[in-house]
Amino acid sequence: MSATEQAANNAPVIEIDGLNKWYGAFHVLRDINLSVDQSERIVICGPSGSGKSTLIRCINRLEEHQEGRIVVDGTRLTNDLKNIDAVRREVGMVFQSFNLFPHLTVLENCTLAPIWVRKTPKAEAEAIAMEYLERVKIPEQAGKFPGQLSGGQQQRVAIARSLCMRPKIMLFDEPTSALDPEMIKEVLDVMVDLADTGMTMLVVTHEMGFASQVADRVIFMDEGQIVEQNTPDEFFNNPQSERTKLFLSQILSH
Amino acid sequence: MTHEPFHRTHDDMLSERPAPLATVGVLGWMRANLFSSLANTALTILAIYLLWISVPPFLQWAIFDGQLYGEDRFSCTGDGACWAWLDQRIGQFLYGFYPSEETWRIDLALVLLFPALAPWLMENVPGKRYMRWFSVAYPFIATFLLVGGFGLTEVSTDDLGGFSLNLVVGLSGIVLSLPVGILLALGRQSRLPLIRWFSVIFIEVVRGVPLITLLFVSNIILPIFLPADVALNSVVRVIVMITAFASAYMAEVIRGGLQAIPKGQYEAAQAMGLGYWQSMRLIILPQALKISIPGIVNTFIGLFKDTTLVIVIGLFDILGIARAMVSNPDWLGLSSETYVFVSLFFFVVCYAMSRYSMSLERKLDTDQR
Numbered sequence: 001m002s003a004t005e006q007a008a009n010n011a012p013v014i015e016i017d018g019l020n021k022w023y024g025a026f027h028v029l030r031d032i033n034l035s036v037d038q039s040e041r042i043v044i045c046g047p048s049g050s051g052k053s054t055l056i057r058c059i060n061r062l063e064e065h066q067e068g069r070i071v072v073d074g075t076r077l078t079n080d081l082k083n084i085d086a087v088r089r090e091v092g093m094v095f096q097s098f099n100l101f102p103h104l105t106v107l108e109n110c111t112l113a114p115i116w117v118r119k120t121p122k123a124e125a126e127a128i129a130m131e132y133l134e135r136v137k138i139p140e141q142a143g144k145f146p147g148q149l150s151g152g153q154q155q156r157v158a159i160a161r162s163l164c165m166r167p168k169i170m171l172f173d174e175p176t177s178a179l180d181p182e183m184i185k186e187v188l189d190v191m192v193d194l195a196d197t198g199m200t201m202l203v204v205t206h207e208m209g210f211a212s213q214v215a216d217r218v219i220f221m222d223e224g225q226i227v228e229q230n231t232p233d234e235f236f237n238n239p240q241s242e243r244t245k246l247f248l249s250q251i252l253s254h
Numbered sequence: 255m256t257h258e259p260f261h262r263t264h265d266d267m268l269s270e271r272p273a274p275l276a277t278v279g280v281l282g283w284m285r286a287n288l289f290s291s292l293a294n295t296a297l298t299i300l301a302i303y304l305l306w307i308s309v310p311p312f313l314q315w316a317i318f319d320g321q322l323y324g325e326d327r328f329s330c331t332g333d334g335a336c337w338a339w340l341d342q343r344i345g346q347f348l349y350g351f352y353p354s355e356e357t358w359r360i361d362l363a364l365v366l367l368f369p370a371l372a373p374w375l376m377e378n379v380p381g382k383r384y385m386r387w388f389s390v391a392y393p394f395i396a397t398f399l400l401v402g403g404f405g406l407t408e409v410s411t412d413d414l415g416g417f418s419l420n421l422v423v424g425l426s427g428i429v430l431s432l433p434v435g436i437l438l439a440l441g442r443q444s445r446l447p448l449i450r451w452f453s454v455i456f457i458e459v460v461r462g463v464p465l466i467t468l469l470f471v472s473n474i475i476l477p478i479f480l481p482a483d484v485a486l487n488s489v490v491r492v493i494v495m496i497t498a499f500a501s502a503y504m505a506e507v508i509r510g511g512l513q514a515i516p517k518g519q520y521e522a523a524q525a526m527g528l529g530y531w532q533s534m535r536l537i538i539l540p541q542a543l544k545i546s547i548p549g550i551v552n553t554f555i556g557l558f559k560d561t562t563l564v565i566v567i568g569l570f571d572i573l574g575i576a577r578a579m580v581s582n583p584d585w586l587g588l589s590s591e592t593y594v595f596v597s598l599f600f601f602v603v604c605y606a607m608s609r610y611s612m613s614l615e616r617k618l619d620t621d622q623r
Contacts, residue, residue, distance in 0.1 A: 060525055088527035099522035103540050103620055112536060113526035145620040165526065 013038050013169060013200055014059060019068035021054065028054050029065070030224040036169075039198045043211040043232075046221035047247060052204045055221070056171045059202070060091045073168055089117060092162030096174040098154045100146035106133070106157050107142040110164045118165065125164070132160040136190045152183030156190050163194075170194065172203040206251060212236060220244050316594070326584040335591050339579065346575050347595070350415015356407060359399040360418050366395060367425070375610065377617075393426075411489040415570040417599055423489065423571075424558040424603075427496040431557065432550070434497060435504025436543075440534065442509060453505070460502040466566055468495045473567040492564050500557040507549035511542035544618045551611040555604045572596050 014036040021029040029051050036042060044052045057063040058070060061077050061084045070077040072087045101109050110129035114120040120128070133139045136156040138149075146154055155175055162170060172191065176184045188210050195201060195214045205211070211218050211232050218235040220228045220243075228235070228244045239245050277286070288298045319334020323341060330336035349357045370392035373385035400422070402408040414422065441453030460468070472491040480486065515538055523533035543550070562573040570578065576592040579585050585592075 062521055062524060085527055085529070088525060091525075093522075093525040095518055095522065097516075097518050099516075099518035101519065101522070101537055101541075103544065103618070113528065116532050116536065117527040147620060162526075 011038075012036055013073050014202075015069070015071040016059075017069040019055075019058065019065055019070060021051075021058065021063065021065045021067075028224050029058070032068070032226060034219075034226065036200060036202065039200055041195050041201045041214050041216045042203065042219060043215040043217075044202065044204045044219045044221060045206060045208075045211070045247070045251075046227075050221040051224040052221045053173050056093075056173060056202050056204055059169075059171060060088050060093055062093075089165065090168045091171060092165055092167035092169070093171045094155070094158050094162055094173065094175045096177050098146070098151070098158045098178070100154055100158055100161070102146050105143055105145055106138075106149070109146065109157060110161045113161075113165050128166075129160070129164050132163045133157070135163070135193070136160045137186075150183060151179045152186045155179065155183075155187045159187075159190055159194070169200045169202070172201065172205065174204050174206075176205065176207060208236070208251065220247065222247070327586065327588055335594075336588055337591060339585050339588060339591070340595070343575075343579055343585075346416055346579075347572055348416045349418055350570055350575065351413040352409060352415070352418070353407070353413070356402075356409060359402075359406070363396040363399045364418075364421070366392065393429075396422075411487055412569075414489060416575050417572040419489070419564065419569060419571045420558070420561045420599075423492055423496060423561045423564060426493045427500055427557045427561070428554050430493070430497040431500035431504050431553070434501035435508055435553075436539065438501060438505035439508035439512060442505065443512065456498075457502045457505050460498050461506070465496070465499050465560055466563055468499055469563060469567050471495075488567060488569060492567065492569065496557060496560060499560070500553055503553045503556070504550065507546050507553055508542060510549065511544075511546035512538065514545050515541050544615075547611050547615050547618075551607055554607055558604060558607075559600060572599060 012035040014034070016032055016034040019029055019032040019034075020027070032055060034055075044055065046052050054063055058065050058077075059072060065077075073090050075083050075086050077083060077087060100106075101112070104112065107126060107129055110133065111120075111122065111125040114125040114128060115122055130139055130142065133142055136159055138153055138156055138160075141149060141153060141157070146157065149157065159175075175191070176187050179187060184207070188207060191201075191203070191210065192214055201214075203210070203215075215232050217229055218232050219226055220235070220239075220241075222243050228239065228241045230238075230240075235244075236248065239248055275282075289295045314334070316335050319332050320337050321330045321332055321334060322337050324330050324336070324338030327336055327338070330338055345354060345357070349360055352360060369385065370389045373379045373382045373389060379385055398404065398406070400409070400414065401411060438453045438457055441449045442457065444450045444453070469492065472486075472495045473488070476486065476491065519537055519541070520533065523537045528536065562571055564571050565574040565577070573596055576596050580587070580589045580592055
């Protein structure tokens with residue numbers, strides 16, 4: 001590997017400097033600095049209202065920020081629509097409430113963006129979609145509508161749908177929070193498989209088992225700030241801040 | 255007293271049994287829907303009684319005692335309906351004052367309407383792509399047929415009348431008001447203030463004024479503002495005004511549908527990199543329009559019936575012809591017959607729209623199958 005390639009591989013894919021965001025007068029994100037490397041897996045946790053979802057939604061500009069610099073895959077997010085579109089092509093997102101398109105079949109959900117955004121020919125887009133539906137283990141549901149699937153199946157389709165754009169980065173916004181307990185595992189399994197492929201992942205979740213198994217780094221947020229970040233081992237076994245300790249005692253107590 | 259153990263298992267699953275006989279079939283249906291309670295039974299009997307006192311006398315009047323032929327109303331001597339005018343006046347009711355040797359052109363335009371609509375209304379139409387080109391060409395073909403020129407005898411649009419005028423104005427209004435209504439609904443939600451204000455003002459002003467006023471305005475006020483040598487065709491003016499009126503209503507119906515779409519749908523479309531028009535066309539509008547179908551068809555039906563208001567600017571649609579006829583000494587006092595006849599035309603078209611929209615709703619229902 002040449003020196004320049006080495007440098008390119010080591011360059012962070014997401015750089016966030018001095019990010020501040022307000023909802024009206026409410027200061028929701030305060031001085032966030034975060035740099036994410038290629039293939040890094042980050043789990044973000046924290047109490048509700050801590051700004052963790054808002055943070056990852058800033059990365060694909062579902063939320064505008066007022067101060068600071070966000071650079072994703074070399075593209076700086078500004079009001080420039082061209083830049084926003086460029087970032088969104090490379091960043092996939094999975095939502096808590098799946099947000100599948102109910103009027104389209106599973107296959108059409110998966111091929112829509114490749115066909116209309118990437119201009120992939122339909123046959124090729126369908127082949128890619130089937131490949132990813134197989135990876136999330138539901139190719140047999142391709143012809144059904146989302147309303148006919150269980151929550152776990154819907155979320156797996158949503159993951160496949162994002163992957164069909166062949167993104168460089170995947171954002172997960174509490175992907176298992178809306179699921180019945182018996183379906184959480186099937187979704188987490190898919191996410192673990194995805195992590196094994198070297199995908200760069202930012203995951204907002206309360207699944208601490210997933211965090212310790214998969215994450216390279218765990219970030220704890222509270223009141224719009226990054227309070228603590230560490231390897232999962234250190235984070236769970238040796239938390240530094242009082243607020244982290246309190247949070248962990250609350251979510252791990254039962 | 256023996257207690258059963260708390261811990262129990264049930265290993266052999268129960269097999270299916272047919273439903274009790276009294277709940278299935280015709281008898282079951284009648285029991286569930288007509289005679290389920292004392293009140294329901296009373297209502298059923300009352301409904302049968304009302305039908306009994308209204309339907310047979312009507313049929314007696316309209317059909318069994320009805321008289322089909324005659325010179326004028328005085329040749330109708332029986333107690334029943336006098337349909338003698340149909341024979342002489344049916345042409346006017348259908349075609350207005352259109353030259354009778356040219357009415358085949360209206361018939362042809364009506365026949366061609368079906369292949370023009372088919373690719374939009376039906377799913378399995380062979381050669382859909384080419385059919386759609388025909389649909390796009392249809393308005394021009396129909397205009398050519400109705401107005402003439404290029405070898406066909408020219409007919410003034412003022413001669414257009416009867417039910418064909420209702421159809422021309424109604425269909426044009428329906429086809430135009432949907433896209434205009436969609437644009438206004440989107441405009442009302444636009445982030446650009448100029449577009450938003452224009453949409454809001456247009457919707458509120460046009461919706462807040464009676465249609466008759468708009469038609470008068472188009473007839474009397476517009477020519478004052480337009481240069482003297484620009485004479486807008488009166489049928490075109492009516493179509494413009496009715497379209498404007500219906501699209502203001504349409505916009506609000508569609509806005510209701512747009513508001514029912516969860517925010518997550520917009521976000522998912524955005525996150526995938528779809529642009530505004532792409533997400534509207536592919537994600538948001540298909541869902542919003544589906545929800546709005548009842549309201550949209552409601553507006554269509556209202557629009558179609560409003561075409562009878564063209565009488566206020568001197569055009570003779572089917573209702574205008576009917577009114578003219580019942581004040582004609584030869585046929586004086588036949589208003590029941592004529593208005594029953596006219597109502598039938600509107601009812602058939604409106605009921606067809608209603609049935610179609612219901613089948614469309616069922617077809618598009620992908621949520622819970």
